[in-house]
Amino acid sequence: MSPDFLYAVEVILNGLMAGVMYSLVALGFVLIFKASGIFNYAQGVMALFAALTLVGFQTGQVPFSHLINAMFGTDYHNWSNGMNNFMAIVLTMLVMIAFAWLVERIVLKHLVNQEPIILFMATIGLAFFMEGFGDLMWGANIKVLDVGIPSGGSFWLEDVTRGWAAEGSEYYGMYIDVLDVWAAVIAVVLVVALTLFSQFTKTGRALRAVADDHQAALTVGISLRAIWVIVWSIAGFVALVAGIMWGSKSGVQFSLSLIALKALPVLILGGFTSIPGAIIGGLVIGVGEKLFEYSIGPMIGGATENWFAYVLALLFLMFRPQGLFGDKIIERV
Amino acid sequence: MMMQRQFGEAMLEVKNISLSFGGVKALTDISFDILEGEIRAIIGPNGAGKSSVLNVISGFYHPQEGEVWFRGKKRMGLKPHEVAKQGIARTFQNIALFKGMSTLDNLMTGRITHMKTNLFWQMLWKGPAEREEIEHREKVERIIDFLEIQSIRKTPVGRLPYGLQKRVELGRALAADSKLLLLDEPMAGMNLEEKEDMSRFILDVNDEFGTTIALIEHDMGVVMDLSDRVVVLDYGRKLADGTPDAVRSDQSVIDAYLGVSHD
Numbered sequence: 030m031s032p033d034f035l036y037a038v039e040v041i042l043n044g045l046m047a048g049v050m051y052s053l054v055a056l057g058f059v060l061i062f063k064a065s066g067i068f069n070y071a072q073g074v075m076a077l078f079a080a081l082t083l084v085g086f087q088t089g090q091v092p093f094s095h096l097i098n099a100m101f102g103t104d105y106h107n108w109s110n111g112m113n114n115f116m117a118i119v120l121t122m123l124v125m126i127a128f129a130w131l132v133e134r135i136v137l138k139h140l141v142n143q144e145p146i147i148l149f150m151a152t153i154g155l156a157f158f159m160e161g162f163g164d165l166m167w168g169a170n171i172k173v174l175d176v177g178i179p180s181g182g183s184f185w186l187e188d189v190t191r192g193w194a195a196e197g198s199e200y201y202g203m204y205i206d207v208l209d210v211w212a213a214v215i216a217v218v219l220v221v222a223l224t225l226f227s228q229f230t231k232t233g234r235a236l237r238a239v240a241d242d243h244q245a246a247l248t249v250g251i252s253l254r255a256i257w258v259i260v261w262s263i264a265g266f267v268a269l270v271a272g273i274m275w276g277s278k279s280g281v282q283f284s285l286s287l288i289a290l291k292a293l294p295v296l297i298l299g300g301f302t303s304i305p306g307a308i309i310g311g312l313v314i315g316v317g318e319k320l321f322e323y324s325i326g327p328m329i330g331g332a333t334e335n336w337f338a339y340v341l342a343l344l345f346l347m348f349r350p351q352g353l354f355g356d357k358i359i360e361r362v
Numbered sequence: 363m364m365m366q367r368q369f370g371e372a373m374l375e376v377k378n379i380s381l382s383f384g385g386v387k388a389l390t391d392i393s394f395d396i397l398e399g400e401i402r403a404i405i406g407p408n409g410a411g412k413s414s415v416l417n418v419i420s421g422f423y424h425p426q427e428g429e430v431w432f433r434g435k436k437r438m439g440l441k442p443h444e445v446a447k448q449g450i451a452r453t454f455q456n457i458a459l460f461k462g463m464s465t466l467d468n469l470m471t472g473r474i475t476h477m478k479t480n481l482f483w484q485m486l487w488k489g490p491a492e493r494e495e496i497e498h499r500e501k502v503e504r505i506i507d508f509l510e511i512q513s514i515r516k517t518p519v520g521r522l523p524y525g526l527q528k529r530v531e532l533g534r535a536l537a538a539d540s541k542l543l544l545l546d547e548p549m550a551g552m553n554l555e556e557k558e559d560m561s562r563f564i565l566d567v568n569d570e571f572g573t574t575i576a577l578i579e580h581d582m583g584v585v586m587d588l589s590d591r592v593v594v595l596d597y598g599r600k601l602a603d604g605t606p607d608a609v610r611s612d613q614s615v616i617d618a619y620l621g622v623s624h625d
Contacts, residue, residue: 226484230487231477235471241460241462242458242459245460246443247422247446248442249534250447
């Protein structure tokens with residue numbers, strides 16, 4: 030095989046892996062949008078917040094330490110040497126559930142039956158609040174997150190693929206980050222689990238019912254508020270998974286909240302109401318931007334990954350606004 | 363004519379209900395009761411407040427004055443899903459089904475108030491959750507048989523014709539196994555044959571399951587045939603209350619329906 034061909038395959042594989050990471054964030058958006066019609070701008074920040082909290086628990090950081098030290102002249106930083114990964118993840122999940130409950134209590138409860146745009150604005154407010162709150166609680170420095178997921182290139186793959194190249198050509202094997210492979214596996218497990226849950230359990234059926242028709246859901250005895258807490262908790266769980274994967278990859282830093290923006294073109298491609306759509310959309314964007322950068326990028330000066338996804342989304346908006354898998358938009362006039 | 367039917371005590375009592383939206387009075391001082399086992403009709407011209415009464419009973423509206431008593435207990439400020447848990451099911455004038463879900467799933471949501479397993483077992487999908495699912499599935503299948511909708515079990519209800527959607531909505535209300543069934547215009551927009559089918563189902567439900575039924579209907583023929591007692595509303599006030607025969611010969615009812623000049 031020619032080195033060029035192998036390199037193209039490598040680019041595509043890396044694109045798929047990057048796409049999985051986008052899908053993880055997009056998934057959280059879809060869950061909340063389906064169940065409550067809210068486009069949750071805060072989803073990316075939720076991932077950041079979950080990752081910050083996880084690191085905080087892991088390392089035994091004192092929450093609000095900067096604030097406390099500034100106010101009382103003390104010097105607290107850590108209350109212990111931290112705890113094991115499992116405990117930290119469970120505790121973080123509890124924090125995300127508490128967060129979901131608070132959002133319902135403080136924000137959503139007062140905005141029932143409001144226009145979607147008003148709810149959207151509320152989530153923008155929520156995003157800014159959480160970003161500031163996370164900063165205050167855990168500090169603004171970049172943190173290392175390690176929950177024991179292996180990372181780095183796979184030597185096995187490099188060795189194997191080097192042998193595929195033609196004799197004497199300059200090809201040194203495929204580089205794929207093992208962390209990305211793990212992310213893909215976890216994303217698949219997550220999607221399968223969520224799909225089974227929503228199809229075959231009582232609560233899943235209630236979730237679908239609420240997504241379909243609020244009034245009818247009330248009539249059969251489903252409490253909308255309970256469902257919203259569950260949906261936001263699940264979105265919080267997805268945010269935690271996304272936060273762990275992104276955090277392990279590039280460190281827990283505040284620019285993580287910006288990855289939410291990459292989820293937007295993913296959603297426009299896949300459709301706002303489709304879980305498989307979020308996955309396929311992420312993969313298409315991931316592969317698309319890597320291939321574009323590899324093939325067209327050098328001709329126009331590179332750095333196309335920053336804008337390619339948005340241009341693709343714009344094209345979709347023109348020709349297929351409901352996305353690949355979204356519910357068809359039918360306007361009656 | 364039907365033979366004289368015997369009914370139990372008052373299942374639901376509405377006492378001196380007044381409801382207004384801003385300055386608009388929707389209901390003024392409405393009182394009536396629904397006896398256990400009867401079919402009670404609520405009729406009246408358009409805008410008389412029939413649907414408002416139903417919405418008060420099912421917890422969508424909360425009246426400014428008056429009380430609702432259900433099975434001997436006063437009930438205040440319940441939300442719709444809490445009303446459903448108490449055992450009152452309803453259908454809507456313009457159908458509120460889960461359009462993207464299959465007939466079977468729609469009926470299964472009707473049983474949600476009876477399903478008790480917690481999230482933990484549901485996630486494992488073994489043990490209690492599985493047993494419960496099967497048990498409720500059996501009940502739902504019986505209702506599907508009863509309503510003769512076997513052939514559309516797996517069809518998303520959004521694709522069904524209007525008459526069948528109405529039937530599925532009735533099925534979902536039945537699945538709740540409720541004590542009181544509220545039907546808001548169950549036959550609106552149906553052709554004669556569909557109306558006959560629906561009438562038969564309503565009578566059978568009342569007869570076989572002993573469900574108490576309150577219904578709003580415009581078709582006077584249907585109302586007179588089906589119901590044991592009739593409440594007549596006009597401009598948010600109660601005009602008459604009694605057996606179909608008594609109501610039919612009531613002068614104020616005739617005036618309200620035919621129109622009379624006030625001079």
